[in-house]
Amino acid sequence: MALPRTGTLHIVATPIGNRDDISARAIATLRQVAVIAAEDTRHTRPLLQHLGIDTPLVALHDHNERTAVDGLVERMRHGDDVALVSDAGTPLISDPGFRLVRAARQASLKVSPVPGASAVIAALSVAGLPSDRFIFEGFLPAKGGARKARLAELAGESRTLIFYESSHRILECLEDMREVFGVDREAVMARELTKLFETVLGAPLGELVGLVAADPNQEKGEFVVMVAGREAGEDERIAEGLRVFGILKEELPPAKAAKMAAAITGAPRKALYGA
CATH class of the missing domain: 3.30.950.10 (Tetrapyrrole methylase, C-terminal domain)
Known part of the structure; x- marks a missing residue:
């Protein structure tokens, strides 16, 4: 006897600005799922209307994620496919959703990415x-x-x-x-x-x-x-700057000594002021 079909959680990237950036796969996924979990339904609804999609929406945000997750997982257990979207871009990147993804994986449900825009x-x-x-x-x-x-x-x-x-x-x-x-x-x-x-x-x-x-x-x-990351060799410049600063501060006020040492060696002035 075949096991009952379980649903899939689709993590769907949406545009970060230009609506034409949404993929054909994302549009098809949002049309075929049973429900779309959105960070803010008021933000997502205009996008769906623009695309001619009438899939039901439910809210999933920082304030309700703990309580909403169980209901969505239960729906997937019974065969419903669910899409997760954020207000813009790829979900979970500084946006809610990781609790839902973790709960779905812990329940041995399939979680599938639908890649797209990311700021x-x-x-x-x-x-x-x-x-x-x-x-x-x-x-x-x-x-x-x-x-x-x-x-x-x-x-x-x-x-x-x-x-x-x-x-x-x-x-x-x-x-x-x-x-x-x-x-x-x-x-x-x-x-x-x-x-x-x-x-x-x-x-x-x-x-x-x-x-x-x-x-x-x-x-x-x-x-x-x-x-930009700290350049290779900056440690050496700071070390040299501190050496020159140590000499100059014997004859000059510390602030002036640090300024001159930074100019001579290229070491960041703040690092020398801190010394």
């Missing part, structure tokens, strides 16, 4: 920064002190750093990066990717802060910020 990968592809090795940090802490502390932990990272940031904090975030990473560290800010006002600005952090501060429009929208 992280889209931004990295146009940044012109090293992309062979990178780390995604999601959103930094909202409060300045905690944000600087987290950035300080990443200051020695050699891989390209990728962050999400909101319009409310983008300038403060860039200013903190400038302070912690130094004015010369290369960075790229990708704003409103695939949308009408898409911009990609790349410059050393000292210049990038000025570009954004000078144009209020650059503080609007959704952001991916990428920062």
Whole structure:
């Protein structure tokens, strides 16, 4: 006797801006599943209407995920296919959903990806920064002190750093990066990717802060910020900077000694000020 069919959980990527970026497979999947679990049904419904899809929606977000998961898993146990979508891009990338995926896998249900748009990968592809090795940090802490502390932990990272940031904090975030990473560290800010006002600005952090501060429009929208990793050899420059600083501070005030040592050796001034 054949075992009853169980359903599949489809993890479906949706556009991050331009609706034409959705794949034919994603459209077919959203049409054929029994229900679509969406981060915000009010956001997903217009996309489905645009595509002519009338599949029922249920909400699955940070506040109800623990309670909603059991019902969705039970539906899949009884044969229903379920699609999971976020507001934009690939689900679970700084979005809810991992509890549902974990519960489905623990229940021996099939979980299948339907790949597509991802703001992280889209931004990295146009940044012109090293992309062979990178780390995604999601959103930094909202409060300045905690944000600087987290950035300080990443200051020695050699891989390209990728962050999400909101319009409310983008300038403060860039200013903190400038302070912690130094004015010369290369960075790229990708704003409103695939949308009408898409911009990609790349410059050393000292210049990038000025570009954004000078144009209020650059503080609007959704952001991916990428920062080059610490260059090989920077440890040596810091060591040499500290050596020169040690000599100069015997004759000069510490702040002036640090400034001159940084100019002579190329070591980040902040690292010498910290000494």
